[in-house]
Amino acid sequence: MGNPAIEAMFARYGPRYRYLVSFTAMLGTMSMVLTGTMTNVAIPVIMGAFGVGQDTVHWISTGFIAAMTVSMLLNDWFVRAFGMRATYIGAMSVFVLGAIMGGLSPTIDLMIVSRILQGVGAGVVQPLSMILMFQVFPVEQRGRAMGLFGVGIIVAPALGPTIGGVLLDSFNWHYVFFASVPVAVIGILLATVFMPGGTRKGALPVFDWTGLALVTVCIASTLTGLSSGQREGWGTPIISIYISAGIIAGVAFVYWELMSENPLLQLRVFFNRKFAAAVAVGMVLSLGLYGSTYVVPLFVQTVQGYSPTRSGLLMIPGGLLMMAIFPIAGRLSDKLPAYQMIIFGLVTFGLSSVLMMQAHTDTPFWVFALWLMLGRVGLAAMMPTLTVSAVSTLKPELLSQGSGAMNFTRNLGGAIGINMMALTLDRRTAFFSDAFAGSQTPDNAATLHFIAQFGRMLSQLGWPYEMAPSGALYLVGRSIYSQAAMMAYSDVFLLMALVYFFTVIPALLLRDRRPKSRTRPVLRPRPG
Numbered sequence: 001m002g003n004p005a006i007e008a009m010f011a012r013y014g015p016r017y018r019y020l021v022s023f024t025a026m027l028g029t030m031s032m033v034l035t036g037t038m039t040n041v042a043i044p045v046i047m048g049a050f051g052v053g054q055d056t057v058h059w060i061s062t063g064f065i066a067a068m069t070v071s072m073l074l075n076d077w078f079v080r081a082f083g084m085r086a087t088y089i090g091a092m093s094v095f096v097l098g099a100i101m102g103g104l105s106p107t108i109d110l111m112i113v114s115r116i117l118q119g120v121g122a123g124v125v126q127p128l129s130m131i132l133m134f135q136v137f138p139v140e141q142r143g144r145a146m147g148l149f150g151v152g153i154i155v156a157p158a159l160g161p162t163i164g165g166v167l168l169d170s171f172n173w174h175y176v177f178f179a180s181v182p183v184a185v186i187g188i189l190l191a192t193v194f195m196p197g198g199t200r201k202g203a204l205p206v207f208d209w210t211g212l213a214l215v216t217v218c219i220a221s222t223l224t225g226l227s228s229g230q231r232e233g234w235g236t237p238i239i240s241i242y243i244s245a246g247i248i249a250g251v252a253f254v255y256w257e258l259m260s261e262n263p264l265l266q267l268r269v270f271f272n273r274k275f276a277a278a279v280a281v282g283m284v285l286s287l288g289l290y291g292s293t294y295v296v297p298l299f300v301q302t303v304q305g306y307s308p309t310r311s312g313l314l315m316i317p318g319g320l321l322m323m324a325i326f327p328i329a330g331r332l333s334d335k336l337p338a339y340q341m342i343i344f345g346l347v348t349f350g351l352s353s354v355l356m357m358q359a360h361t362d363t364p365f366w367v368f369a370l371w372l373m374l375g376r377v378g379l380a381a382m383m384p385t386l387t388v389s390a391v392s393t394l395k396p397e398l399l400s401q402g403s404g405a406m407n408f409t410r411n412l413g414g415a416i417g418i419n420m421m422a423l424t425l426d427r428r429t430a431f432f433s434d435a436f437a438g439s440q441t442p443d444n445a446a447t448l449h450f451i452a453q454f455g456r457m458l459s460q461l462g463w464p465y466e467m468a469p470s471g472a473l474y475l476v477g478r479s480i481y482s483q484a485a486m487m488a489y490s491d492v493f494l495l496m497a498l499v500y501f502f503t504v505i506p507a508l509l510l511r512d513r514r515p516k517s518r519t520r521p522v523l524r525p526r527p528g
Contacts, residue, residue: 005084021132025088028184031187032180034159036064038176040164042308044301044308045172050108057108058422062415065290067115070123073215075087076127078090082198084196085198088128091124092188093188098117099184100178103178104174161312161314162309169308207262214252214256220246221249229423230426230430254267265404269401281342281386282409285382286417287416287499288500290413290414291414294418294422296315297314304363310365314365322380325381326383326384329385341382342382347500350496350501351497352371353375424491428491429481429484429485433480
């Protein structure tokens with residue numbers, strides 16, 4: 001173990017301590033995963049409650065993941081400076097504050113700020129939980145520990161959408177934020193008893209504040225520019241400033257981290273071919289995982305008219321199947337080459353996205369659920385294999401930095417994924433709406449006939465004669481928008497499929513390079 005605080009806990013509680021502290025750590029992580037999946041189900045309701053569109057509401061998810069991505073880089077310093085107990089309790093307290101603020105938010109802007117606060121707490125706690133479990137379990141039991149940890153992480157997204165849907169249908173969107181608070185508070189109370197304290201003596205360790213500022217500006221500016229481009233106009237000066245600031249800060253961050261003696265993120269691990277390839281695949285994996293959990297509930301509620309509870313139930317079969325396949329995929333990853341498992345997962349999820357392109361207003365519940373289940377099989381095949389294949393290629397002294405870099409880039413992929421899905425959905429909806437509206441001319445006999453027939457029907461129902469055409473035109477407009485939205489969602493699923501299929505190329509770099517063996521003729525002594 002090598003940590004005096006952990007050794008003192010084992011002396012007090014015995015071998016069962018590893019399970020007590022693991023359960024405490026998992027409560028924190030599960031509460032954070034729960035709030036993410038529950039909030040995604042509530043997005044259509046929040047759009048209606050605050051009267052906002054895709055270009056704004058996606059920040060509820062994007063802001064959370066972006067903040068979590070940046071704050072993950074703070075974990076190592078906080079643990080070294082204050083110890084695991086203070087770090088865990090502090091981060092969980094920030095998370096609870098954000099949850100309460102989100103549930104009480106009177107404006108969408110305050111709600112986005114609350115989600116950013118939750119992301120900050122989540123980013124610090126998630127790596128802490130995994131590092132702690134590695135320290136309390138012996139080497140021969142770490143596989144079992146990661147299996148338990150993985151199942152716990154998968155249970156939360158499987159149940160989260162359903163819990164969120166029930167809360168929305170039974171109460172309102174406020175309770176979706178409040179639901180994770182009791183779990184987090186229990187985690188804080190248990191942490192005061194079971195989390196190991198700090199062991200630092202002397203001054204605070206050096207922290208890379210410059211690197212933190214640069215990476216924050218890079219991510220915030222880039223995501224803001226991408227999300228605002230459709231609304232403000234891609235050629236406007238403000239969008240150019242956002243994108244330019246993001247690029248300049250990103251380049252400066254890379255240069256600073258390579259030159260710094262105490263870097264926030266050790267970029268030299270990316271010089272390893274297999275690690276860099278695994279990171280690229282991991283970003284795409286998160287893009288699909290976060291992107292699909294964002295887009296699918298939105299589609300079935302806005303296009304198919306599902307209730308929040310029904311949209312949450314749609315996600316359960318895939319989550320349960322993923323939970324069942326996860327340990328099987330872990331065993332197979334020990335027997336099969338890593339790149340084969342990963343390519344299988346990429347192609348399977350890509351096929352799932354291709355099938356979801358066919359979704360329309362009358363797609364049956366179980367057909368959509370089967371498409372989602374196919375995609376979850378692909379994700380389950382990739383997740384355990386990818387982590388092992390990435391970290392196993394690094395030298396022992398780079399394992400900690402490699403793990404941090406992997407988590408950072410995965411969450412960055414999730415933030416980019418949600419932003420990209422929302423942007424594509426917004427742009428393609430506008431494109432198809434303009435195209436369909438352009439066909440509604442005075443020469444369109446079908447539309448004129450529909451307006452006349454519908455106008456007569458409204459008049460018979462008691463509408464004033466002069467208002468009947470307006471009602472018919474409104475219905476035509478809604479029909480055009482619904483058709484445009486359905487086509488836009490189809491393009492989003494196509495984009496997701498193409499990204500996964502093209503990621504097969506970097507996945508091939510995970511193959512081991514075997515030098516060709518040169519066979520030499522065997523020299524045998526001549527007889528006699």
